[in-house]
Amino acid sequence: DEARAPAASVGAATAKATPAPAAAGKEAICTKCHDENEPTPLLSFYQTKHGVKGDPRTPTCQTCHGESEKHLKGDPNIKGRPATDVVYKKGAFAASDDKVRAGQCLTCHKGTNRTRWEGGQHDANGVACNDCHKVHQPADKVLSKKAQTEVCFTCHKEQRAQSHKISTHPIDAGKVVCSDCHNPHGSAGPKLLKKATVTETCFTCHAEKRGPFLWEHQPVTEDCANCHTPHGSNISPLLKSRAPFLCQECHDGPHNSKTPYGALSGGFQAVPPGSLAVPNENAAGRGCINCHSMVHGSNHPAGALLHR
């Protein structure tokens, strides 16, 4: 059920290994107090990858939270115990700075998908790893196809609303999720897309539109988002607008692209009673795409007008 990357992330965490026996000893310092009676089920951490004691890279609590000497020893001058060196979630203590929190994770999780973390959109906007990942929980929601959007929509609320529109990718069904197109850890592409361009990202699944075709449609070769809006639309299929109006935003000359279309585009039902007007195939239904159906490109030698 995990939202899988194209290749497994076996090499995600590296180096900086702490021998397991030492880890076990160090853990006991923390779990002596933070045991199964803790309101937050911290010990389910052992179900996660970070809890595999046989892996020499496995961190201890202090690897991430810091040595936290003051927390361990206590401070007689204050009520309760001082905070650990690094606090991930605001509770009794204020959360540490996002750079500090992210820095702890990036000590081990270097490279691969996180190559472009520094200066990326999430980094620049104060988002740290634990704002999305829950490392103590056996099922990290953001890694689950069924639950990932719940995490992303916490901030990306416009996309949440768009995912309820009549035309969407199967986001609600958990078949296409944010990380199928985006790399939240930083990317060379726009909008944190996994690939360097919008078209390259879309062609991962929609390879039939990649071509190159004999007859290309210029905006298709540059950016699918010229016509489509990927998170949801009131116009199927995921269109920003509907033909003929969509087409008329770029064409005002050839064929009937210059012709104004009004109520008649809605068929006979849309014009007032008594009208002599006749809807025609240029404007009704699919509009221009009734005939120019190969809008993504045609490889037919007689397909110059994207008809065939």
Place this chain on the structure above:
Amino acid sequence: AYAADESEELAALKRPTNSVEIGVDGVSKKSAKFGEYTGLDKSGAKLIGNFDIRGGNAYDGGGGTTRWSINGRDLGLTSRSAGATISNQGQWTIGIGYDELRHNISDTYQTPLQGVVGGNIFTLPPTFGYVGAQPLAPATVTLDATKLGAFHTVDVGTTRKNTSFNAGYNFNPQLSVQFGYNRLKQSGAKLMGSGTLGTKDVAAGGGTWRAEAISILMNPTNYQTNNIDLALNWIGDKGHLTGSYYSSRFSNGYDRFTWENAYKSGAAVSAPCGFPPCTYQTTTMSTAPNNDFHQLNVSGGYAFSSSTKLAGGISYGRNTQNAAFLTGNLTTVPEIPAAFILPQVSLNGLVVTRHADLKLTHQATKDLALSAGFKLNERDNRSPANIYQYWALNGNGGTVALPAGIDVATNAPYSNKKTELELAGDYRLDKRQSLRLAYVHEKISRWCNGMVLPYSNCVVVPSNSEDRLGLSYRLRTADGVGFNASYTYAARKALFNHDAVTPLAGLNLNVVAVTLPTDVNAQDYPGFAAHIYDSRRQHLLKAAANWQATEKLDLSLTGRYVHDKYDAYLGVQNSRTTGLNLDATYSRAENASYSAYMSWQRSRRDLRSGLSVPANAAANAGPSYAALLASVALNPLSIWSNQLTDNGSAIGIRSKHTGLMNGKLELDGDLSYSFDTTGYATQLQYVSAQCSPTNMTACGALPDIKSRLLTLKLIGSYQLNKSDKLGLGLIHQKLTADDYFYNAYLYGSAPLRIMPTNQQSGSYSANVVAVSYIHTFR
């Protein structure tokens, strides 16, 4: 031994809980739209089958590092998925996956064409007859009883099956390899429009626009895409590097599909038929050609110090396509003039893609972080450009040097290069506040290689440059208030070449005689520019506030406003989008939480266009775009405008309860409602006669496109004993969709030249009741 010593409570935390679920879903009504993606498109009972089982010695708390899992979901539905993984953590991992999906579904589509969904040959019944003459008077398609009797409902849809395999191996802590394979296989069909020959015969020449006729067809999606990722990663103390190979190969089981055209007889005259059997013209549609994409990538980073880091990557890709062209006249509709010899038998298409990016980040002081980045993306289309002669659908081709009815065009291999320079600085005002200033300069160049004269260029806008400057402010207070606000101003400049004679505008172009100046500016009205390339100024304002009012209550409000203003006198003039989102989460207790949200978005786009260039102006103009522009002087009698408004609202309430009924019942409730409206209105400001009630051909408002979606989900489980649960689910979903789109395809209102399909808007009201037995174990 370690596990045996654990208390039950501790084991529950440390060891995974496995589950197997089996049960029945009851769906109240058949609905393609409801079942799209969910697999619940048919009414009746469906099997519920879910399982999730994990194991391995890494869960024992000792020195083991092996973990495995197998899982399956929705096994009784067409949305089923399954997977398995096994790993020796730190050494290797292997995973497989399978996922299925149905989409593009219609259960109301009707057609007289015979042939299987997913096939590529469609024929008409021999007694169907011809649709007949196409008068200009107001009328709808009239179909007699024989024709209506031939229409039948077809369950159209595409099934997508996604199979994946991935593996990884760590040679040592520094070096690892990853491999991923994914096969996306599609079958079935997707509806598409098609223009076919009307009553006039193109070979006879002199057709008119009204010669075209529309049929909605089942375009077979017999597709397979194989994607491979292979990456070698090296990670050192200060640097890391990944070298990877990506391959994506698309193949299509069909190179074409054919169908019989009910509008035109195969004989010279569309005489009454049935007995003897009718003969029809067969017409052909090309399908997506096989294509390959291979890409090499290198990316990496280096930390000069803890405060200065460099990261970036380069890639080189080759996208090829060399599927054999469909030669003309395979079918009875003329496509390629008999005397014309194709310049090549396949495109021999090649697109080379290049990418490079580099970003330097530097923490200059404790409070100041700087970054500078550069990106380059190039699509260099090296496919050959040639001149092609063809018969247009309507036979309304050039008349200068070729037989009447024949068109001439050259293909345009579009290339583009985009470069981007980004400079940013983040300054922390104090522990709680920070500012960010960012500047981006972007440049796009467009060209076509090897163009054939007289097409002086393939694009009207050979380059754009854009400057963006953004300032943002961020605040985090100790008492749980967060606030962000940003403003970005962007100015895009277009470099025009209005004298460009673009290939796709060459509808009436003949290679031996270009008609200047009316063929310049992509044949668009003087003063018109496509908004995606036009000069533009953009204002973008964003703000977000979060407030943790109490330990139990979180509130947030976000907003966004975008205003685009375009320079061209004709074309999209401006667009505005405003969005607001309000969220509240209340955690009443450890076992009960509630959340609610509201989203509202409004967009508007204003378009101004020209109806036509007065004939005398064009005739009297000089040989350039500038002369034409001066001659026409943007005739106000030809100007029209159109507005698009798009409003969307969504609200939702969610509750989560555990521990009800003495700790036995868990219940999640989810209620959401979304309401979207899209409208168009057109005005002919100066020619009101064309907007009279009896002749409303060109103006007026369209009926709003509305969709309202109400969803109620109650999902729960009742604990029968320590390891068994009863799963319960209730889903009610109601879609009310009003869309004028379908009017054109309905019996009784389809215009003369559109073959009806009687497709409906997809409104539904569906209920699902689910009962299941869930067994859990460790």
